[in-house]
Amino acid sequence: AQSVTQPDIHITVSEGASLELRCNYSYGATPYLFWYVQSPGQGLQLLLKYFSGDTLVQGIKGFEAEFKRSQSSFNLRKPSVHWSDAAEYFCAVGGMEYGNKLVFGAGTILRVKS
């Protein structure tokens, strides 16, 4: 079955420290990859997306993600975390191989300590 794995349920980082959130998908030769962020009680905001081309993509709020086909991964990174980044982050995969729907990971809750 199609699946997206976010192995870390919670991550806590200090403000100013770097961040990496992991995401792996189960299959797909040409996946469309997304990272979304959700604040409590809110909808999802698109941070960045990858369809093709340069495997390092830049998003909003200083986030970036790198697609590594050999590892079926699309990890999200930020060099310096701000307290306002505390939220839940969802990786999602879509595209024709996923029926043009999005399959979401379970999410990673980011806590930022000052």
Added chain:
Amino acid sequence: GAVVSQHPSRVICKSGTSVKIECRSLDFQATTMFWYRQFPKQSLMLMATSNEGSKATYEQGVEKDKFLINHASLTLSTLTVTSAHPEDSSFYICSARDDPLAGQYFGPGTRLTVL
């Protein structure tokens, strides 16, 4: 751009009543809209996909007679929870897209509480 709104943001209703939730794409025409359900501290579960002017396609296990979806125009889709029961209490989120390559844009969600 790419703003999606939902109304209402919160609704409390009595068991047995029906509740309608609206999802609108404000600055683009959404050929496809999606309805998700999210349980506390869990990921999003796709309920159904709707294309403008067509019947919705429901995911396995989702009761189409209970969750009525209408996508009558390119900017509006509605989800009606019929004969709601406490187990229907959840956070319902819609999303919309005009192009599969553009990704989905999500509404702010609707918190439904059934007493």
